[in-house]
Amino acid sequence: xxxxxxxxxxxxxxxxxxxxxxxxxxxxxxxxxxxxxxxxxxxxxxxxxxxxxxxxxxxxxxxxxxxxxxxxxxxxxxxxxxxxxxxxxxxxxxxxxxxxxxxxxxxxxxxxxxxxxxxxxxxxxxxxxxxxxxxxxxxxxxxxxxxxxxxxxxx
Amino acid sequence: xxxxxxxxxxxxxxxxxxxxxxxxxxxxxxxxxxxxxxxxxxxxxxxxxxxxxxxxxxxxxxxxxxxxxxxxxxxxxxxxxxxxxxxxxxxxxxxxxxxxxxxxxxxxxxxxxxxxxxxxxxxxxxxxxxxx
Numbered sequence: 001x002x003x004x005x006x007x008x009x010x011x012x013x014x015x016x017x018x019x020x021x022x023x024x025x026x027x028x029x030x031x032x033x034x035x036x037x038x039x040x041x042x043x044x045x046x047x048x049x050x051x052x053x054x055x056x057x058x059x060x061x062x063x064x065x066x067x068x069x070x071x072x073x074x075x076x077x078x079x080x081x082x083x084x085x086x087x088x089x090x091x092x093x094x095x096x097x098x099x100x101x102x103x104x105x106x107x108x109x110x111x112x113x114x115x116x117x118x119x120x121x122x123x124x125x126x127x128x129x130x131x132x133x134x135x136x137x138x139x140x141x142x143x144x145x146x147x148x149x150x151x152x153x154x155x
Numbered sequence: 156x157x158x159x160x161x162x163x164x165x166x167x168x169x170x171x172x173x174x175x176x177x178x179x180x181x182x183x184x185x186x187x188x189x190x191x192x193x194x195x196x197x198x199x200x201x202x203x204x205x206x207x208x209x210x211x212x213x214x215x216x217x218x219x220x221x222x223x224x225x226x227x228x229x230x231x232x233x234x235x236x237x238x239x240x241x242x243x244x245x246x247x248x249x250x251x252x253x254x255x256x257x258x259x260x261x262x263x264x265x266x267x268x269x270x271x272x273x274x275x276x277x278x279x280x281x282x283x284x285x286x287x
Contacts, residue, residue: 021203024192048167057168063205085204
């Protein structure tokens with residue numbers, strides 16, 4: 001197998017990490033691979049959605065899941081292609097604990113030349129103890145038709 | 156809560172996004188001016204999907220608090236967002252309505268648009284738990 005996909009991902013990684021919205025949250029991208037994407041946002045006063053409890057806004061959790069889901073799609077591509085979120089469904093399982101960092105982890109379960117399907121989870125330490133779950137679909141915005149998708153596992 | 160503007164000003168994440176409220180003819184509208192830290196795609200440039208979702212969820216919460224005169228903020232149970240158009244580097248607006256109010260759970264619909272209200276950028280459906 002060619003190692004070209006990994007190369008573009010490595011180059012793109014720093015760019016993806018500099019996404020203004022993620023940078024504004026003071027979040028960081030931890031991993032983008034064919035297997036999964038992970039991102040983390042440390043707790044901060046600017047993220048609070050309920051001043052009485054200090055719990056972060058739901059939009060922080062959904063935004064981090066949206067971002068990580070998109071990155072999971074990127075991890076499956078041979079070359080960078082713009083993608084657009086078609087829809088995003090979030091189940092808020094429990095409030096995030098004030099003071100604790102939130103990690104989002106997403107996997108692209110299926111990708112075609114047009115559409116990608118993703119599942120994601122947000123948590124503090126244990127992915128089985130979810131803050132939120134997400135289901136998302138993305139559209140690949142393609143010009144021309146070069147081979148785009150690289151397999152999740154090549155054995 | 157009688158003053159949605161004060162509500163949003165009290166929420167740090169809404170200040171971070173720059174969202175403010177406006178009530179005109181008894182209708183609550185949220186306004187979010189464009190800012191660089193709202194971008195998700197630098198080359199287009201386009202608003203981040205997470206920003207659009209955040210604005211819609213905030214519109215739903217603000218509408219709920221305003222209509223139910225609640226002192227506690229409602230908790231989101233689940234939300235589903237359809238992204239209909241790219242969010243451009245422009246001022247954005249959002250409005251929500253209560254589709255069904257139960258005793259504890261409320262179903263809310265919200266829409267976001269930019270230059271033309273008849274061309275929504277995104278739409279949200281969500282369930283929220285209201286404090287009893």
